[in-house]
Amino acid sequence: MPFVNPNLAPVTIHVEGHSTLYRLAERAAMSVDISDEGPAQDAISTAVTSTARTLQSALDELCPHGEIAPVAPISFYALEALSTWSRADTDKEGNETGGRTYGARTHLDIRFRDFARLGAMEEMLSTTPLVSIKGVTWRLTEETEQALAVQSRKEALEDAVRRARDFAEVVGCKNVQCVEITQGDEPTAYGRAKQTAGRNGGMADAVSGALDFEPQKVMMSASVSVKFHAS
Numbered sequence: 001m002p003f004v005n006p007n008l009a010p011v012t013i014h015v016e017g018h019s020t021l022y023r024l025a026e027r028a029a030m031s032v033d034i035s036d037e038g039p040a041q042d043a044i045s046t047a048v049t050s051t052a053r054t055l056q057s058a059l060d061e062l063c064p065h066g067e068i069a070p071v072a073p074i075s076f077y078a079l080e081a082l083s084t085w086s087r088a089d090t091d092k093e094g095n096e097t098g099g100r101t102y103g104a105r106t107h108l109d110i111r112f113r114d115f116a117r118l119g120a121m122e123e124m125l126s127t128t129p130l131v132s133i134k135g136v137t138w139r140l141t142e143e144t145e146q147a148l149a150v151q152s153r154k155e156a157l158e159d160a161v162r163r164a165r166d167f168a169e170v171v172g173c174k175n176v177q178c179v180e181i182t183q184g185d186e187p188t189a190y191g192r193a194k195q196t197a198g199r200n201g202g203m204a205d206a207v208s209g210a211l212d213f214e215p216q217k218v219m220m221s222a223s224v225s226v227k228f229h230a231s
């Protein structure tokens with residue numbers, strides 16, 4: 001039975017609302033490092049640059065006429081400028097030996113629409129010298145992320161309103177009015193890639209015998225802090 005507030009003074013209610021939504025991934029983002037180190041500065045830089053150009057050419061083949069068309073297997077790729085470094089060589093005791101080690105590195109970010117091509121690229125890169133795959137992340141398109149962020153914020157606020165009404169009912173208040181809203185962290189989509197263990201005999205196998213990648217769901221969450229007056 002609800003407790004009736006005898007003073008009829010407004011009751012202040014502070015609550016947090018939460019929302020978590022899930023959508024099947026529409027894109028896969030692969031992060032690739034190309035790096036090498038050794039005693040010959042020019043040779044190291046040349047090797048990394050040559051490898052990067054080879055990979056860039058392979059990606060350009062997926063983009064007819066040099067443009068990323070709406071039906072292309074990839075939706076975006078970017079190659080960082082080459083960075084170099086060097087350090088003095090030391091022995092086990094930390095004493096400099098007089099020599100130097102040089103290093104060079106660049107980074108490639110690739111977004112895939114076609115997950116069969118993702119599997120083919122993963123297989124190719126896994127055997128390419130100087131290349132390491134840092135990770136693959138499942139993502140949504142920008143349009144879907146924006147729409148999902150709006151929906152998530154609204155549902156978080158609706159959750160806060162329901163919570164406030166629950167509290168107000170217990171203390172005998174019938175009218176609940178929102179007086180302050182504070183948004184939590186900006187809604188962000190999260191998703192990690194998971195490679196399937198087997199092959200399904202589909203398109204991925206037709207592309208260089210590649211391993212299959214099964215898209216996972218991407219999570220979008222939002223939170224909001226809300227202040228209510230109830231009477």
